[in-house]
Amino acid sequence: MHTLRLAALSAGLKAKKFSSAELTRGFLQRIAAHDKQLNAFVTVAEESALKQANAADARLAKGQAVALTGVPLAQKDIFCTQGVKTTCGSKMLANFIAPYSATVVQRCDDAGMVMLGKTNMDEFAMGSSNETSYFGPVRNPYDLNAVPGGSSGGSAAAVAARLAPIATGTDTGGSIRQPAALCNLTGLKPTYGRVSRYGMIAFASSLDQGGPMARSAEDVALLMNVIAGFDSNDSTSVDTPVPDYTADLTKSLAGLRIGIPKEFFGQGLDTKVEQVIRDALKQYERLGAKIKEISLPNSGLSVPTYYVVAPAECSSNLSRFDGVRYGYRCDQPVDLVDLYKRSRGEGFGAEVKRRIMIGTYALSSGYYDAYYLKAQKLRRLISDDFKNAYKEIDVIMGPTSPTVAFNLGEKTDDPVTMYLSDIYTIAVNLAGIPGMSIPVGFVGQRPVGLQLMGNYFDEARLLNIAHQYQQATDWHLRAPKGFE
Amino acid sequence: MSLSKADVEKIAHLARLAISEQDIELYSRNLSNILALVEQMNKVDTSAVLPMAHPLDTAQRLRDDVVTETNQRETFQAIAPQVDCGLYLVPQVLE
Incomplete structure (x- = not known):
């Protein structure tokens, strides 16, 4: 059952080939058997999962099921879940049980989906390798010496290893797309505002966006149908109609105009990765698409711009962790400042502290114009590059990551080297447009992802473009050895 | 921009982060490297560019000024x- 994708799981449940309880127990057993190797889960919610599964079975029996009723999923541990621990990968929240559920979680619950557990992640989603988690690194099921990517590394490893049929992730600078690429998955970062951020622990509020990570574009579309849409609890949620994301999957790509930004194929791109990407583009030509070279002249400044905007917003957001209202508190504080400083100093890991300090510095008196304001101006230039490009093309394609998955420990000494892993994904967050990564091949045993970047609210088109490729190829069906 | 030990101590204080003495040097090196990366921004003249605060350039949505929250003090x-x-208890602030 663990090899089935969402449509087949849903059909099997409705046809009574298996029950949600059987399905759930099957996945819980796989987690118990395999997750010691991977460390993909921070919390396995066995008890609540079986309860949800039984409720789903009752709903199925009464004929009140919707598309994904009874289908299990894993939630990234950044989404608050009432009654189940939400750690955000941090010592700060190691024992935190949220008093309410995130809208994304609530919508999955309302659809009758079964939450298997909460997946490991870089601490507060700050990282590209899942190595900053307080709960230890996650391993890539395709090669246990390699990182799964990050920050949604646990979700990526869990779905790739068939420990969950699908999972949620969040993406502030590439945290859905890059781990999807490194673990041979299909991941979608929706347009900013498309999926509610309510109850999704904030890192950089103008960039964060949640989305699905799955084994096919069709699966992503099915979960988008559950989680996307307006939420009055999120003041940045966008109130525009939500399409049926599965409706356009089968449309032909004849005449599709693909833009290839020359800046995404320069120095820094691994030549073997480039070859795999070029082969994928040829496949798109065979599907009837036309390819045109374009330029995103300011995209090279995405990483520096991001490392002002994201830390500035993070320093502000993470000021809420004060050791007073919830989360970690230090022992025996001598006074209030000592309580703040030691609770935060002991509760946050090194990468989180670095980013808080960079943000604090960039926002401090006398530096605002040189850093934050400058970055906001560059953000407009980067965003305008995309707007100009979409005047003559429909979708932009390029590599998701400059290399395949790197080895554990390979980039932990120098933060800047790690930051450059997201060189191709960050511009999408700065502009707020939707982006995807889809499996397009391997270098050795490590997967390569192709990035698709669409215009605002073009998720359905991106999913169509991804699905058509997946009808013609089988890269997305390859399973990691030992986890088939 | 290179940050001295004193700069790091000041920033850590502003951010209310206790940093151990032996880690300060590493932070000053790491943060200086990050700022060197960030300063690539200066390659572009942005004097005529409007800052972008929101990816969709929209304003904050407003709602009617009515009470929507119930008191959940015990839960919180x-x-x-x-x-x-x-x-909430904290160490004594007033003498």
């Missing part, structure tokens, strides 16, 4: 490190 305080009689 159930997860607090230290409370007494409905109050």
